[in-house]
Amino acid sequence: MRIIVTGGGWAGLTTAVELTRHGASVTLLEAGSRLGGRARSIEHNGLRLDNGQHLLLGAYRDTLRLLEIMGVPESSVVERRPLELLYKAPNRPDIRLACPSLPAPLHLVTALLRAEGLTVGERLNALSLCRGLLASGFAIEHDIPLATWLGHQRQSPALIRALWQPLCLAVLNTPLHEASTQVFLRVLQDAFTRSHSDSHLLLTRTDLCQLLPQPAQRFIERHGGEIKLNHRVQELIIEDNVIHGVTANGQTITADHVVLAVPPITCQRLLAPHPTLHGIARQLAAMGHEPICTVYLQYPPQTRLPIPMVGLLDTTAQWVFDRALYGQQGLMAVVISGPGPHMAMSKGELSTHITRELASIFPHWPAPHHSIGEGVVIREKYATFSCRANINALRPQAKTPIRGLWLAGDYTDTGYPATLEGAVRSGMTCARGIKQR
Ligand SMILES: Cc1cc2nc3c(=O)[nH]c(=O)nc-3n(C[C@H](O)[C@H](O)[C@H](O)COP(=O)(O)OP(=O)(O)OC[C@H]3O[C@@H](n4cnc5c(N)ncnc54)[C@H](O)[C@@H]3O)c2cc1C
Numbered sequence: 369m370r371i372i373v374t375g376g377g378w379a380g381l382t383t384a385v386e387l388t389r390h391g392a393s394v395t396l397l398e399a400g401s402r403l404g405g406r407a408r409s410i411e412h413n414g415l416r417l418d419n420g421q422h423l424l425l426g427a428y429r430d431t432l433r434l435l436e437i438m439g440v441p442e443s444s445v446v447e448r449r450p451l452e453l454l455y456k457a458p459n460r461p462d463i464r465l466a467c468p469s470l471p472a473p474l475h476l477v478t479a480l481l482r483a484e485g486l487t488v489g490e491r492l493n494a495l496s497l498c499r500g501l502l503a504s505g506f507a508i509e510h511d512i513p514l515a516t517w518l519g520h521q522r523q524s525p526a527l528i529r530a531l532w533q534p535l536c537l538a539v540l541n542t543p544l545h546e547a548s549t550q551v552f553l554r555v556l557q558d559a560f561t562r563s564h565s566d567s568h569l570l571l572t573r574t575d576l577c578q579l580l581p582q583p584a585q586r587f588i589e590r591h592g593g594e595i596k597l598n599h600r601v602q603e604l605i606i607e608d609n610v611i612h613g614v615t616a617n618g619q620t621i622t623a624d625h626v627v628l629a630v631p632p633i634t635c636q637r638l639l640a641p642h643p644t645l646h647g648i649a650r651q652l653a654a655m656g657h658e659p660i661c662t663v664y665l666q667y668p669p670q671t672r673l674p675i676p677m678v679g680l681l682d683t684t685a686q687w688v689f690d691r692a693l694y695g696q697q698g699l700m701a702v703v704i705s706g707p708g709p710h711m712a713m714s715k716g717e718l719s720t721h722i723t724r725e726l727a728s729i730f731p732h733w734p735a736p737h738h739s740i741g742e743g744v745v746i747r748e749k750y751a752t753f754s755c756r757a758n759i760n761a762l763r764p765q766a767k768t769p770i771r772g773l774w775l776a777g778d779y780t781d782t783g784y785p786a787t788l789e790g791a792v793r794s795g796m797t798c799a800r801g802i803k804q805r
Pocket of ligand 1: 374375376377378379380397398399400403404405406407419420421422423424599600601602629630631634660661662748750751752776777778779786787788789790791
């Protein structure tokens with residue numbers, strides 16, 4: 369059985385690993401010159417950076433299983449830490465939430481009861497919401513915007529600002545007044561109700577390419593698969609509702625199955641010429657997308673955060689990550705999720721603005737130095753699909769009405785937001801579907 373996987377992001381790589389593992393003959397075609405897609409590493413003036421700082425959760429079970437399949441020890445690529453959230457804001461006390469090592473969901477209840485920087489009323493407010501969720505199995509009847517749902521749960525504006533809003537942006541990358549309650553609750557349920565270790569934070573120890581794309585490439589090639597970089601798929605060859613292959617770089621490549629593991633916008637373009645696929649193409653066109661911006665600033669090597677990742681409130685900067693864990697002492701990665709005025713600022717303006725914000729929160733820090741210019745600003749305009757209320761109705765399944773044509777990617781019907789776990793899960797689902805054939 370000849371299979372073409374189109375796209376070498378985490379979804380395409382997972383599909384190819386899983387299929388070659390079971391003896392299928394797979395050719396992976398990637399348009400770019402390197403693997404990894406939206407989760408890849410880049411070089412800047414000799415410095416190894418990621419195209420965006422990524423964080424994984426203990427709840428990413430399919431991702432962890434994939435690493436195991438490829439023989440990558442978890443501890444060699446990520447550092448596992450019990451959940452600890454520290455939020456800092458200019459001129460306000462810190463907020464700190466830490467999950468003790470108790471069984472789920474007792475660890476969450478205790479974390480909320482002991483949260484520092486929230487009033488007793490706010491802690492009880494959050495607890496009563498969690499109690500309601502545990503009783504209802506995290507199910508809601510109709511998906512509505514998260515801000516509306518939190519209002520129905522009588523969460524105070526202060527609690528929303530300090531707890532729910534930053535979590536919503538971190539998890540869904542979509543503003544609170546639009547975000548899907550259903551998808552948000554799905555992530556909370558997986559992270560907090562199954563096992564204590566699901567709530568752990570997994571901080572990457574290596575760059576993103578070493579974490580998954582490189583081991584995946586080695587695995588695929590060792591198992592007889594072929595990876596072709598700089599091969600952009602231009603057309604799908606479909607006759608009588610059966611796929612026969614693709615054209616890439618002007619060449620026809622035939623196959624029994626074709627997996628499209630490309631971003632939704634590219635997928636829509638490839639599906640649009642085929643009338644049977646117009647319904648899916650229309651759904652993809654309606655999905656929308658959200659940006660993520662990462663600003664890297666190099667401080668003197670002794671500059672450290674109190675914990676590897678700190679949330680910031682009332683500032684443009686939302687999270688700051690200490691890259692000392694990667695051996696990059698003094699390098700800070702500042703993450704800004706979702707849209708905002710920062711997207712229109714020049715790179716220089718934005719890094720100066722962020723430097724000032726960090727100085728107001730960490731007044732003892734020295735000024736950043738200019739070894740990486742004014743800072744490196746990476747804006748991914750199409751970072752994730754827009755995870756709005758009712759988005760699940762637009763997300764296509766892996767199997768399409770064309771025989772042999774499959775879809776994989778974080779945007780497909782995984783129940784998860786656009787995440788590494790969503791991408792890996794979609795790849796697994798696709799491979800399973802093909803194996804069953
Ligand atoms: C800045 C940023 C920060 C993020 N932070 C996190 C995080 O902290 N935690 C988390 O879990 N997730 C995070 N995400 C989301 C995560 O990176 C994505 O959900 C995931 O990488 C998507 O993988 P994918 O394989 O579905 O798609 P993609 O990575 O987009 O892969 C698609 C691939 O297809 C290729 N391609 C496109 N067109 C063609 C064509 N015509 N022919 C051949 N190949 C083609 C592309 O080059 C690409 O390699 C972040 C994303 C970004 C951008």
